[in-house]
Amino acid sequence: EDQVTQSPEALRLQEGESSSLNCSYTVSGLRGLFWYRQDPGKGPEFLFTLYSAGEEKEKERLKATLTKKESFLHITAPKPEDSATYLCAVWGGGSEKLVFGKGTKLTVNP
């Protein structure tokens, strides 16, 4: 069964303090690993899709990387508007289901 574990559950940063969020996964035949941002009461907003180990993608202050067992979302010099819950999800080859982790709640203080 596909599984996704995100850590930490919550992270508090000062503005400008860079850090990383972790997403560990087990899946039979990875078809895609997705990162989403979710603000309270809103739908998840797509950030990145990674398909194979070694792949990296960047968007503004965010950079996502992928290995065979985990993915990292690196946040460089975060701003308060980066505060949100970040969700990781995997789409396995043996299933048509997208399996989500429980998310990391990021708070960036000014």
Place this chain on the structure above:
Amino acid sequence: EAQVTQNPRYLITVTGKKLTVTCSQNMNHEYMSWYRQDPGLGLRQIYYSMNVEVTDKGDVPEGYKVSRKEKRNFPLILESPSPNQTSLYFCASSASGNTIYFGEGSWLTVV
């Protein structure tokens, strides 16, 4: 603009009163899905559909029904809602295997 539209956004209903949450997408996507999100449990898949007339159960299908008569629409039906179905519901769509787009969510309270 690419959109997944859900209605209603907010609903309070009583136990046993049938209700339908509609979902429509304008991206001609084959794949559509319903999720519920509960505190501490994250997003869990209820049902999904690979194409018209093709639906399958997700992780938490009990108490729900779906239909896919048209490519753009994927309604979620609660035949006899119960309080444990109080949750935030999301519809999503994708061109199979690619980026999955989510609607804005539907807050459902069953009293």
